[in-house]
Amino acid sequence: MEGKEDNSLSGVKEIARRANVSLGTVDRVINNRAGVAVKTRNRVNAIIEELNYQPNVLARRLALTSRGTLRLAVLLPDISEETEYWKAPLEGINKADLEIRQYGVQVEHYFFDQNVQSGFAQQVNRIMENTPDGVLITPTFEKESIVLMKFCKKKKIPCVLMNSDIPDQQRLCYIGPELFDSGYLSGQLVHYCLKDGQKAMIVNIAREIESNVAILRKEDGFLAYFREKLSEDQLVHLNMTDTGYAAVAGRLTALLEEHKQIGIIYVTNSRVSLVAQWLESIGRSDIVLIGYDYLDKNLDYLKRGVIDFLLCEKPQEQGYRGVMSLFQYLVFSTTVQDDYLIPIDIVTSANYRYYRN
Amino acid sequence: MEGKEDNSLSGVKEIARRANVSLGTVDRVINNRAGVAVKTRNRVNAIIEELNYQPNVLARRLALTSRGTLRLAVLLPDISEETEYWKAPLEGINKADLEIRQYGVQVEHYFFDQNVQSGFAQQVNRIMENTPDGVLITPTFEKESIVLMKFCKKKKIPCVLMNSDIPDQQRLCYIGPELFDSGYLSGQLVHYCLKDGQKAMIVNIAREIESNVAILRKEDGFLAYFREKLSEDQLVHLNMTDTGYAAVAGRLTALLEEHKQIGIIYVTNSRVSLVAQWLESIGRSDIVLIGYDYLDKNLDYLKRGVIDFLLCEKPQEQGYRGVMSLFQYLVFSTTVQDDYLIPIDIVTSANYRYYRN
DNA sequence: CTGAAAGCGCTTACAG
DNA sequence: CTGAAAGCGCTTACAG
Known part of the structure; x- marks a missing residue:
């Protein structure tokens, strides 16, 4: 002693x-x-x-209050009818904003239309003009994202990626799901639910499937599972670049006619509600349906038993953690920031209540 | 303007x-x-x-630093061979402790042996003697817990429950899973995995099943699902108060002999590893096995495909949130604290990586 | 290279 | 019932 x-x-x-x-x-x-x-x-x-x-971080931060504000730039898709999804990350960002505002941090929003690449580029330019103290982006368009990331690297501005990753660039960290495993997990669920003699179908619905990294990664994982534990003969593929309901329903009807043994459908994104709508309309809610994202529309189908499993990747948390990791880094100069791989939650009608926000 | x-x-x-x-x-x-x-x-x-x-909470807290420390009492089972589970909540508690220590908060631990009711009573008395500023408890033994809760109520000490709830007593809030839904969800998983002609088995393994609120609630939920969507004829029950491996294996062997159609086993707590060990020993990892808790032993079986689903209820987070809600209440005098129902995570060999702590 | 003083925003004895 | 002063632990000009 x-x-x-x-x-x-x-x-x-x-x-x-x-x-x-x-x-x-x-x-x-x-x-x-x-x-x-x-x-x-x-x-x-x-x-x-x-x-x-x-x-004492309290005292430190208090003493620094008089100094200038820290400005964080946040770049993410705006919320439209089509992309209700993005409301959630924004909520997380706003929550973080409220918490750290009193520490003299200020969050600046930059929104873009997911279908307009030039708009994305424009926002990237605006961010660079404003040279913020930290940057959080959803790297929807890879080329422009890399421009921004290089800029940040040169200026020593920490840059955090969210939702999907662009590795091998200097970034502070990535916050989001491991998409390959997300697909692999779906394969596993399909396997558990597949009855004897049944087939499964994988459905991609998006304007640009070939350039959509997220979808491709999930599909990779899904196929990997099938090759490993099942057989590709038991799988039917469908790619829909026309995302309208009529088109989707038409193709699905034809395919189901052709492959009557289909017992499970896996949709690789939140557009699973289109398939749900169709299944309901033809009275086939016996077919197991797996899809993505905790959206109101999807939840309705989940509660009614049309959708069976929703895989969810905590969008609010991604936004929240994205901002907070910048904050931690800048204010408390925490050392190396690690990537944070978000859990892939399996949500059903029996546990969805507890995943609100 | x-x-x-x-x-x-x-x-x-x-x-x-x-x-x-x-x-x-x-x-x-x-x-x-x-x-x-x-x-x-x-x-x-x-x-x-x-x-x-x-x-400005920073300034407020800093100014209060000179004042006495806030003392939080935490009452939870100690970690033994049998209850490795409790390491996790403790980790969460310690994490919170580290974060708020600099705000002048001090966490005092009180441990008890889950099998010794008098020990629990003794710790309750010690807590009351020390009159802390806030209390976080795992109310394993209801009677003594109520004594403590009444004491807190009289002294206006906030009291938070964790892991399982005793409603209708004055408590600040409950932090833990909705156990009924946990069982119901298991029923649903069983339903998805059940092949034609198969039966399922529910297994309770615990010294005192009849007084174990947690197990009873889960079983209620599970049976509710069966009554609703399946039939109780498809279900075999097993209660084991002898928790040794030999006894468990013996009974299981006999039951499987009797009910050859059993295709799925649901174990209502973390002792699922005993069943896994038995299944592996008889080479029947084709039987779907569902159980509880993210423990090393269970994870081993999960990775090897012996256990198929682990339901997990974020034990670390429960501990962390328990402490933090007391802190919030006492330091920032946040208004009414709500119960926080922890999500029931479905963990498989494909997504377990992302649920580490 | 180093120190003394003032300040961050709030709280608390203490004196009246 | 009210005010002036000191302090929480750290940071920052400013002066030397």
Whole structure:
């Protein structure tokens, strides 16, 4: 047992007293600022070590309040009829915004239309003009995203990716699901539900399937499972670039006619509601339906038993964590930030209540 | 647009200036402390409203640092060979502890042996003697828990329940799963996996099944699903109060002999590993096995395909949130705290990686 | 290279 | 009932 001194002093003051220097010098050492004699620096550092000193983040942040605000730029798709999904990440971002506002952080939104690549490019330019202190993006268009990421790298602005990843570029971290495993998991669910003699169908519904990294990765994972544990003979493929209901319903009807043994359908994104609508209209809710995302429309079908499984990747949390990791990095200069792979939740009519937000 | 004045002042200072009172008075009003003339109080409150003033929690907490520490008592089962599970909530509690320590909060642990009711009572007494500022408990033994809860109520100490609930007592909130739905969800999974002509088995393994609220609730939910969508004829029951492997294996072997059609087994707690061990020993990993908890032992079986589904209820998060909700309540005097029903995660060999802690 | 002073926004004795 | 002063632990000009 070491005799603990009556430490009326603590923190920087105690360090200053022991090292026989002023608070200013202690501060310079702690924050690695220039202008301290090596000898002094060493002495102070030794005491810091000895005391196992941990700065009080409250006090630090309070003292910094007077200094300028930190500006975080957030780039993500706007919310449209077609992309209700993006409401969720935005909610998470706003939640984080509210929490850290009082720490002198300010979040600036940049929205783009997912179908307009030039609009994305334009927003990237605006961000670069405004040179924020941190950047959070959904890298929907790879080329322009890389432009921004390179800019950030040069300017030493931390850049966080969300929802889907572009590896091998200098980014602070990626926050989102491991999409391959998401598909693989779907394969597994299909396997559990497949009755004897049945077939499964995989359905991609999107304007640009070939350039949609997310869909391709999920499909890869799904097929990997089939090759491993089942057989591709048991699988029917469908790609729909016409995303209208009539078109989808038409093709599905034809395919079901052709492959009467289809017992399970896996839709690789949130458009699963189109398939649900169709299944319901033909009175075939016995077919197991698996799809994506905790959207009101999808939940309706889930509750009614038309959709059986929804895979969900915590969109709010992605937004929240995206902002918070920038905040942590910039304010508390936390060390290396790790990628955060979001869990892939399996949601059914029996547990969906507990996944609200 | 209102002309915004050059507010060099803000916060309490600005309020004091406008109301023509001192900081002390403003503080009294903000914190509802006595000793302010009604007229003054009203004037100050009006300005607070007008300014839409929000106190800076950083500054508040920093100022309070000098005051005494807040002491939180945490009561939960200790970690033994038999109850590795409780490591997880403890981790969450420790994580919260680390985060809020610098805000002058101190967590005190009280452990008990789940098999010794008198030990639980003893710890309850110790807590009451120490009169902490907040209490977080796992109410394993109902009677003693109620004693503690009543004590808290009288002393106005906030009390949070974790893991299982005792409703209708004055508690700040409950943090844990809705156990009925957990069983119901299991019924649903069984339904999806059940092939034609197969039967399912439900297995309870615990010393005291009849007094184990958690197990009973899950079983209720499970049976409810069967009554609703399947038939009880398709179900075989097994209660094991002898929790040793030999006994379990013996009974299971006999039952499987009797009911050869059993294709799925649902174990209502983390002892699913005993059944997994048996299934593996008799080479029947084709039987679908569903159980509970993200424990190393269970994960091993999950990865090897012996266990198919693990239902998990975020034990770390329960501990973390339990502490944090007390903290929020005591430090920021957040208003009514709501119960937080933890999601029931469905974990398989394809998504378990993302549920680590 | 170093120190003394002022300040971040709030709270608390203490004195009247 | 009210105010002036000191302090929470850290940071930042400014002066030397």
